[in-house]
Amino acid sequence: MEKNILILTGSPRNGGNTDKLANAFITGAQQAGHMTVKFTTADKHIKGCIDCQTCFSRDSACSIPDDFAKLAPLLEQADMVVFATPMYWFTFPAQLKAAIDKFYSFLIGKRPWKVKECALLVCGGGTDLKTYDGFVKSYKTMADFLNWKDSGVIIVPGLHDKDEILKTDGLKRAETFGKSIL
Numbered sequence: 579m580e581k582n583i584l585i586l587t588g589s590p591r592n593g594g595n596t597d598k599l600a601n602a603f604i605t606g607a608q609q610a611g612h613m614t615v616k617f618t619t620a621d622k623h624i625k626g627c628i629d630c631q632t633c634f635s636r637d638s639a640c641s642i643p644d645d646f647a648k649l650a651p652l653l654e655q656a657d658m659v660v661f662a663t664p665m666y667w668f669t670f671p672a673q674l675k676a677a678i679d680k681f682y683s684f685l686i687g688k689r690p691w692k693v694k695e696c697a698l699l700v701c702g703g704g705t706d707l708k709t710y711d712g713f714v715k716s717y718k719t720m721a722d723f724l725n726w727k728d729s730g731v732i733i734v735p736g737l738h739d740k741d742e743i744l745k746t747d748g749l750k751r752a753e754t755f756g757k758s759i760l
């Protein structure tokens with residue numbers, strides 16, 4: 579079945595490791611016949627949630643006028659959400675986290691999601707895979723809470739320079755994973 583896949587990226591480094599990883603996944607997913615939309619949180623302006631509880635009570639998902647207004651319709655149309663991101667301080671970077679915090683508007687505004695599944699693609703500098711455990715746990719807890727099926731996690735460790743992922747099997751793994759989405 580053709581799916582609408584929303585890829586939310588978290589790196590401010592345009593053309594860096596995460597960007598390449600996201601693109602590899604997209605290549606595979608498109609080959610498998612899916613529609614993909616990539617949304618780069620780092621070049622948008624999304625402020626933190628202020629828990630005003632007025633989500634969807636006016637014209638937009640969030641009462642704070644920012645770029646979440648562009649993301650909310652994409653979330654409403656998505657069947658799958660893929661988080662493609664560097665690990666910052668053992669978790670999501672602030673720009674992506676601000677967008678995720680505003681997922682709250684769908685709960686408060688009682689908006690139905692079509693999203694049924696998700697995936698996590700992570701780049702990191704560290705080579706000890708144990709240091710990624712907290713991040714993966716946080717992602718999986720969120721997926722469980724939202725009732726989204728976790729379709730997979732790809733971790734590409736040991737990346738510092740912008741192109742370093744080219745020396746790894748990360749892109750191949752992400753493309754194969756994209757192709758495997760049913």
Ligand SMILES: Cc1cc2nc3c(=O)[nH]c(=O)nc-3n(C[C@H](O)[C@H](O)[C@H](O)COP(=O)(O)O)c2cc1C
Binds near residue numbers: 590597663665703
């Ligand atoms: C602010 C900041 C925090 C980081 N924190 C971590 C970390 O906690 N663990 C880790 O392994 N790498 C960390 N890194 C390294 C990045 O995750 C890594 O270099 C990644 O490949 C960058 O991806 P990009 O090229 O897509 O920006 C951090 C980098 C920055 C800039």
